[in-house]
Amino acid sequence: MTRNHAVLWLVFLLALWPTSVRADELRPxxxxxxxxxxxxxxxxxxxxxxxxxxxxxxxxxxxxxxxxxxxxxxxxxxxxxxxxxxxxxxxxxxxxxxxxxxxxxxxxxxxxxxxxxxxxxxxxxxxxxxxxxxxxxxxxSNVAATYTIIGIEHILLGFDHLFFVLALVLLLRNGWLIAKTVTAFTVAHSLTLVGTTLGWMSLPSQPVEAVIALSIVFLAVEVIKSRPDDIRLSERFPWIVAFLFGLLHGFGFAGALAEIGLPEGDVPLALLTFNLGVEIGQLAIVAVALAAIYFLGRMRGYWLQGTKTAIAYGIGSIATYWFIERTIA
CATH class of the missing domain: 2.60.40 (Immunoglobulin-like)
Structure with a gap:
C-alpha cells in the first residue's frame, strides 16, 4: 500500500473510531x-x-x-x-x-x-x-411505520452490520453476484431473527457479538488479499460465506429487537416491518457503495483498488477492536 493510501486509511480510521463504541447499539x-x-x-x-x-x-x-x-x-x-x-x-x-x-x-x-x-x-x-x-x-396504529424506521436505523447505525455489508460489496466485482450474496445474507439473518424473537432458538449474546466482529475482520482481510488474477474461495462462493455469517448477524438483530421490545398483539407485524426496514437500509448501503465505486472507477480508475484496500484496513481495524472488547468484556 502506498504512502497516500496509508494516509487515507488513517484518516478513515480516525473518522470512524469514535463510533466504535456504538457498534450494535439501538436501544431507544x-x-x-x-x-x-x-x-x-x-x-x-x-x-x-x-x-x-x-x-x-x-x-x-x-x-x-x-x-x-x-x-x-x-x-x-x-x-x-x-x-x-x-x-x-x-x-x-x-x-x-x-x-x-x-x-x-x-x-x-x-x-x-x-x-x-x-x-x-x-x-x-x-x-x-x-x-x-x-x-x-x-x-x-402506526406500528408498521415505526418498526420499519427502526429497522432502517438499525442497519445504518448498527455499524457492525453496515461494515459487513460494505465489505461484501468491496470484495465482489459483479453486480449479479453481489445481489445473490446479499440475498443469501438476508435469508440467513431473517431465519435466526424470526426464530430467536419467537423463542425457537437462542445463543448467548456476548460470543455472538464477538463472532460478528470476527466475521467483519475476515471479510476485510479477504478484500485486502483480493487480486484480479487470483480468485479466492470467498469470491467464488460468497453466498455461502454470507449465509453462514448471516445466521449470526440475525442473532444480533434479534438482540437489538429484544432491547426495543415488541407490542403485544402486533408481534408478527412489528417483526415483519422491522426486517423490512433492515432490508431497505441494506439495499441503500449496497446502492451507495456501488455508485461510489462506479464513479471512482470512471474518474480515477487506478485509485479504485487502493481505495478499497484502505477502507478494508479501516473496517478491519475497528472490527478487531470490537472483537477484543467483546471477548474480554
Missing amino acids: AYIEMTEQSPGQWSLLWKASTNSLLGQSGEVIIPRNCEMDGERQREFAGSNILTRMALRCNGSVQGQTIGLKGLELSTTDALVRIAPLDSAMQTIRLTPDEPAVTLPEPSVI
Whole structure:
C-alpha cells in the first residue's frame, strides 16, 4: 500500500473510531402505559443508564392523569426501569405524552398505549418531537411505520452490520453476484431473527457479538488479499460465506429487537416491518457503495483498488477492536 493510501486509511480510521463504541447499539427509551382497570393505569419507562435520559429524563404524563403512590426505580442490565401507577380522569386520547430531555439526546423513544376498550397504539418520539398528542382510537396504529424506521436505523447505525455489508460489496466485482450474496445474507439473518424473537432458538449474546466482529475482520482481510488474477474461495462462493455469517448477524438483530421490545398483539407485524426496514437500509448501503465505486472507477480508475484496500484496513481495524472488547468484556 502506498504512502497516500496509508494516509487515507488513517484518516478513515480516525473518522470512524469514535463510533466504535456504538457498534450494535439501538436501544431507544420507551414508555408503556397499560390500563389495568377503568381509570387505573400502570406506566413503565426504560432508558439506558449511560444516556442523558436515564440520568435525568422525566416522563410527561397526560394532564388528566396523576400519580397514585410512589414511583419505583430499578436497574435491569444496562437500563434503568421506572414504574408508577396513574389515576386518569377520562380517556387519554387527545392528551399529550412525552419525555423531558429527549430534545437534548440523540436517541428516540417508543410510546405504547394499551387502553382496555381499544387497540394498542405505538408512537415514536424523536429529539425534534419529544411530545405527542395521542390520536383518537379510530386512527390506525402506526406500528408498521415505526418498526420499519427502526429497522432502517438499525442497519445504518448498527455499524457492525453496515461494515459487513460494505465489505461484501468491496470484495465482489459483479453486480449479479453481489445481489445473490446479499440475498443469501438476508435469508440467513431473517431465519435466526424470526426464530430467536419467537423463542425457537437462542445463543448467548456476548460470543455472538464477538463472532460478528470476527466475521467483519475476515471479510476485510479477504478484500485486502483480493487480486484480479487470483480468485479466492470467498469470491467464488460468497453466498455461502454470507449465509453462514448471516445466521449470526440475525442473532444480533434479534438482540437489538429484544432491547426495543415488541407490542403485544402486533408481534408478527412489528417483526415483519422491522426486517423490512433492515432490508431497505441494506439495499441503500449496497446502492451507495456501488455508485461510489462506479464513479471512482470512471474518474480515477487506478485509485479504485487502493481505495478499497484502505477502507478494508479501516473496517478491519475497528472490527478487531470490537472483537477484543467483546471477548474480554
